Amino acid sequence: MAGISLNLGSRIKLANGLSMPQIHLGVYLTSGSQTAGYRAVDSAQMYHNEHEAGSAILAYLSSPSNRSSLKREDIHFTSKLASNTSYEAARKSIKQSVKQSGLGYIDLFLLHSPYGGKVKRLECWRAVEDAIEDGEIRTGGVSNFGVKHLKELLASKPRINPAVNQIEVHPFNTRTEITSFCQEHSIVVEAYAPLARALRMKHPTITSLSKKYGCTPAQLMIQWSLQHGFVPLPKSVTRERIIANGDVGGFEIGGADMETMDGLDEYLVTDWDPVNCD
Template identity: 60%
Template sequence: MAEASEMLSRRVKLANGLSMPQIQLGLYMMSGGETTRAVRSALAAGYRGFDSAQWYNNERESGAAILDFLSRSPNGLTREDVHFTSKLRTNSTSYDTVRASIRKSVDTCKLGYIDLFLLHSPYGGREARLTSWRALEDAVKDGEVKMAGVSNYGVKHIEELMASNPRVTPVVNQIEVHPFNTQTAIREACEKHGIVIEAYAPLARAMRFKNPTVVKLAKKYACSPAQLMVRWSIQHGFVTLPKSTREDRLVANANVGGFEISEEDMQAMDGLDEQLVTDWDPTDAP
């Protein structure tokens, strides 16, 4: 198979004309030294995108590991070469509370700015969602954040936001997507508005690695179940966020450039949908 670095250099073009790495490291449920080691290993392997959040409590460690790597980079990499995402812990009807929260994330990671900042969920109701979005728009305007997006938004939340005539449109919706939870309705709504899908839990947290179709196709393409599922994400055009703290798996998860899943096999994988939720699903929040 092609080297992992080949796939890690691939970027997805966004509606605002900017781009982001198509394969990024998810930092969910990492803490302290574990975060530091994972980010360092990933950067050394060629990862240039990292997905954090206020809820994860690892913005500080992530930012410090990135800055340390850049300070010693033999290739002359700069801050602009690394894409860092964080997310708002809680939507609020208080504009000032949200603006202060975004600034705190920027200060905590110490990266100077955050490339992509998301509203982590639609919880809180319509007023809180739209007020939080206005605060995020101003964070973009003020240069604290380069791009704005949402996470765990269902169809009605996407339509609600777009109907509000936002000054800044969301570039991504980060949702759980994998062959066992294909989220077609949300994907169609996002496509209509030019919103890229970011797929978290793209490996379904290893819950379906022994599924007969996955096992058969992994054997056919001489890859691991994880690689098969990452490749499925990529061929659907998603930004994908496989998570691992192990260096060998970090590399393997991105080493998916040497094969292409046929259209027939992609359809077979799409047909595995069972609406499997591996963690939480706020997409139907009122």
Template identity: 70%
Template sequence: MAQKSFSLATRVKLSNGLSMPQIHLGVYLTSGNETVQAVKSALEAGYRAIDSAQMYHNEREVGRAIAAFLSSEADTSGLTREDVHFTTKLASNTSYNATRQSIKKSLYACGLGYIDLFLLHSPYGGKKARLECWKAVEDAIDDGEIRSGGVSNYGVKHLQELINSEPRIMPTVNQIEVHPFNTRTDITHFCAQNGIIVEAYAPLTRALRMKHPKIVSLSKKYNCTPAQLLVRWSLQHGYVPLPKSVKRQRIIENADIDGFEIDEEDMKALDNLDENLVTDWDPTDCP
């Protein structure tokens, strides 16, 4: 039976036995004080997971905002570092040694003591580099620098390649662009079959389809915003959406998704909107 109730407290179980919040704040294309304020607003609103990356150049700001929140009066629940989930990603796949050093730099930049989830940001670089970099992630997990490892923008062939290499540690997550206009069912089905959680980036289609007739009509039907509809669609599929906003009210609003449930017929109608819409990049077919 599919889960019906979702909130910022909802967590998903990873294949390594750990768990993480099912809704994360994305901080792509934010910088400086804008990042700090967005993370602060999210944590005060009840978000417990932030998704960053080396390529975003804001790991330091995210870490600073998390630490400041945890030591402030705004932390009314007495949360600790263990209660906030921090994700970052490797900028480029080059070699084992470069990746180990890169992980240490991210660790130093965020200042949080460890990284909850570290992803290979893309499959670029070729098979040798991909497998070497994964080995570096495994060793960083063994050394306590990372709690969980995963990948991002991996197509089925890249995931199969990693599985075929018989890694000591399996990837817990594959973060890809997923929304009703780009459902990526080939990848999502493969992930489900192999115990890999799908994290959905750009779950709001970067606002490119908010005025689509079906989105507008279903938003009216369920008395919700288009963004809430899209986040709820993602959750009902079992994905981990990463809605991004820098506006406090939108950050709060995007996660207010427990007042309605999309029925099966409407979920199918949303699934049928697939048009392979890529809002940024798509490395899932790279060699």
């Protein structure tokens, strides 16, 4: 992505012909509603904040501060299925998420994990396909799927292929096998925990390169993600950091420095790691 100049309106094209913003605000374990100019918000049934996130979006769209006259279709809202149990439960759950958000439809809906086994995963994916056909969801995807799970889903000859796989990715957990498979199959990689939950902000390589590029360690790690073609989901509850994390235009990490950052991989898992489950 040479010459990258990101702003919060920049978008990435999906395999289904639609597009979404290149950077999303993650709201995991967040009860507040400040989006600070972000045009994409990542929620989930398990986060218990779909209603708050949707209400915040609607409040902003109708507020005097919406000077750009953004409309509902300009804001990208993501949610995720809490568990893979059955087609019927998933279908009902998706409808409930749409209702909870109050947004009329969900832009991107993901199976939150591969847990539940092959049969349940495929049943729940069928529910996502039907929700897309019924207009409740615009785009479907998965989260925390390993190569095995992706191959299984694609081999089932789905009516609609997953457009996104949201996994933990950062310089200390590069997930090269999964990200390469996704990119080979036109599946956009969304990188959650792109800042490694601040566990490596003081790593000497990160601090040295952030000084070199005149940016914060967080901005450096977000830019690394963007230059790999990922869609990062940085999370913060501090307004200043939320704004700074979205302000990564104006610099590009050089090739040698990207390789150095790639070499930091230590398979650091900061939360859960379902990618190898059955």
